[in-house]
């Protein structure tokens with residue numbers, strides 16, 4: 001594990017290498033970021049968005065938390081989504097989980113860990129909704145990995161249920177939400193084959209329309 005001195009040395013070398021090949025790279029980036037992608041992933045140190053995607057600084061806007069959750073009371077995550085959609089005008093939101101996720105594994109267990117129990121409780125909800133399928137899987141690792149996938153699919157829905165994303169669709173914006181999962185053992189991303197790009201793909205109860213309150217008299 002490098003100490004801080006090594007980190008600074010790494011940083012200086014990295015900066016020099018980039019400036020040697022593209023002298024105006026940092027000045028250009030300092031003036032403007034225009035990423036096409038928002039990545040919502042796990043905080044796990046092994047799942048680094050830019051490296052996995054082969055993207056340079058400036059090409060992906062990133063939000064990470066334990067077990068890549070999108071919770072509707074999480075101002076941090078919602079603020080990131082709002083900024084990415086409304087200001088940066090990203091075209092794709094990628095929710096990426098990973099197999100062997102410690103947060104998902106902990107949600108399968110019954111031991112209190114502290115504050116994080118409240119966070120991981122959201123994954124238990126997903127477990128409960130898919131209990132029969134999950135408990136038909138014999139080995140614990142396989143069960144956790146399937147829950148990792150189901151958790152991504154649930155969070156994709158959660159992103160789409162925000163008024164931020166739905167308002168973007170209402171105005172005709174091209175915005176697609178995707179679910180991916182990463183395998184730590186081979187470094188490969190897998191598409192969970194979910195791509196939501198319109199409110200019509202959502203269950204009706206979650207569709208939210210914006211009413212123009214100045215357009216007519218209020219009857220209530």
Ligand code: CO
Pocket residue numbers: 042043044066067098100101102103104
């Ligand atoms: Co994880």
